[in-house]
Amino acid sequence: MTLLQTAEQIQTMQIRGAGKIAREAVAALRDHAETLPRTGDVAAFIREMEHAASILLGTRPTAVSLPNAIQMVMRDVRTARTEEAARRILREKADAFIWSSRTALDRIAAMGANHIPDGSIVMTHCNSKAALGCILEAKRQGKDIEVYATEVRPWNQGRLTIKTLNDNEIPTTYFVDSAVRSMMKEIDLVIVGADAITVNGAVVNKIGTSQIALCANEARKNVIVTAETYKFAPRTILGELIQIEERAQNEVLPDDIAATLPFVRVKNPVFDVTPADYIDMIITEAGALPPHLAYTIMREYLGWGLDELQNQFLGARTGTEFR
Numbered sequence: 001m002t003l004l005q006t007a008e009q010i011q012t013m014q015i016r017g018a019g020k021i022a023r024e025a026v027a028a029l030r031d032h033a034e035t036l037p038r039t040g041d042v043a044a045f046i047r048e049m050e051h052a053a054s055i056l057l058g059t060r061p062t063a064v065s066l067p068n069a070i071q072m073v074m075r076d077v078r079t080a081r082t083e084e085a086a087r088r089i090l091r092e093k094a095d096a097f098i099w100s101s102r103t104a105l106d107r108i109a110a111m112g113a114n115h116i117p118d119g120s121i122v123m124t125h126c127n128s129k130a131a132l133g134c135i136l137e138a139k140r141q142g143k144d145i146e147v148y149a150t151e152v153r154p155w156n157q158g159r160l161t162i163k164t165l166n167d168n169e170i171p172t173t174y175f176v177d178s179a180v181r182s183m184m185k186e187i188d189l190v191i192v193g194a195d196a197i198t199v200n201g202a203v204v205n206k207i208g209t210s211q212i213a214l215c216a217n218e219a220r221k222n223v224i225v226t227a228e229t230y231k232f233a234p235r236t237i238l239g240e241l242i243q244i245e246e247r248a249q250n251e252v253l254p255d256d257i258a259a260t261l262p263f264v265r266v267k268n269p270v271f272d273v274t275p276a277d278y279i280d281m282i283i284t285e286a287g288a289l290p291p292h293l294a295y296t297i298m299r300e301y302l303g304w305g306l307d308e309l310q311n312q313f314l315g316a317r318t319g320t321e322f323r
C-alpha cells in the first residue's frame with residue numbers, strides 16, 4: 001500500500017482506532033522512504049519525508065497518537081548528516097515504535113485485567129484495542145465476566161466490539177447509545193480507550209464517553225481509561241486545545257433526507273472530552289495513575305522538553321490537508 005493509500009484509508013476510517021492509526025502511519029512513512037530514489041542529498045530526503053508526514057498528519061485531527069508517533073520517528077531523522085543515516089534512523093525508529101506500541105498494549109491488558117474482578121460486568125464504548133485487551137486478558141485468566149457494549153453511532157464500531165467479544169465467548173449485552181444511563185445500574189465498572197489525554201487529565205474519546213462517565217459518576221461506578229503513553233498530548237502543556245473532529249453530516253442523516261429539511265442543521269462531532277474528575281484511573285504501559293498526574297507522563301515518558309515542543313512540535317499539525 002502506498003503512503004497516499006494509507007492516508008486515504010485513515011481518513012475514510014478503514015484504518016481506525018488511535019493506536020492502529022499511529023502504527024499504520026509510521027509503517028507508511030518507513031515504506032515510503034524505500035520508494036524514494038537514493039540521491040545522496042540528505043536535505044532533499046528529509047524534505048520529502050516531512051511532506052509525506054504532513055499528508056498523514058492531515059488525515060484525522062483528534063487522535064494525538066498520530067502526531068506523537070510521527071514526531072518520535074522524524075525527530076532524529078531531521079538532524080541526520082547523511083541520507084543513509086536518515087534512512088537507517090527512520091527505519092529503526094519506525095520499527096521500534098511499532099514494537100513498543102504492541103508491547104504497551106500487552107502491559108495495559110495485564111494491569112487492566114487486575115482491575116476487573118471475577119464475576120463483574122464491564123461497560124465499554126466504541127472499539128478500543130487497549131480497553132478490549134484488558135477484558136480479553138481477564139477472560140483468559142479464567143474470570144467469569146460479562147460485557148455491556150454500546151452501538152456507537154454513526155459508525156457502529158460497537159459491532160466490531162461485540163464480534164470480538166462473541167468470538168471469545170464472553171457473554172455480551174448490546175444496546176443503543178442513549179440506553180447508557182438505563183444500563184448503568186446493571187454494571188460494575190466502565191473501561192474505555194482514549195484518543196488523547198490533556199495535561200489536566202481530561203480524556204478525549206469517542207463521542208458519548210463523557211455521558212457514560214457522567215452516568216457512572218452518578219451511579220458510583222468506576223471509570224477506567226486505558227491509554228498508551230503516546231496518547232498523552234504534550235502540546236496541551238502550552239495551552240493548545242485538542243481539535244474535536246467533525247465528520248460529514250451524511251454520516252448521520254442521508255443527503256436525500258437532508259435535502260428535504262432546509263431548516264435542519266446536522267452536527268457530527270466524533271469525539272468528546274471527559275473531565276478528569278469523572279475518571280478514576282488511567283492505565284498506561286508505565287503504570288496506573290490518577291488522571292491529574294497526566295503531566296508526569298508527558299515529562300517522563302514522552303520526554304519532550306518545552307523548548308522542543310515550542311521549536312519543533314508546534315505547527316506539526318499545520319501540514320498539507322489530505323483530501
Ligand SMILES: O=P(O)(O)OC[C@H]1O[C@H](OP(=O)(O)O)[C@H](O)[C@@H]1O
Binds near residue numbers: 020125126128192206
Ligand atoms: O487505540 P485504541 O485503544 O484501539 O482506540 C482508541 C480510540 O480510538 C477510536 O477512535 P476511532 O474509532 O478511530 O474514531 C475510539 O475512540 C477508541 O476509543
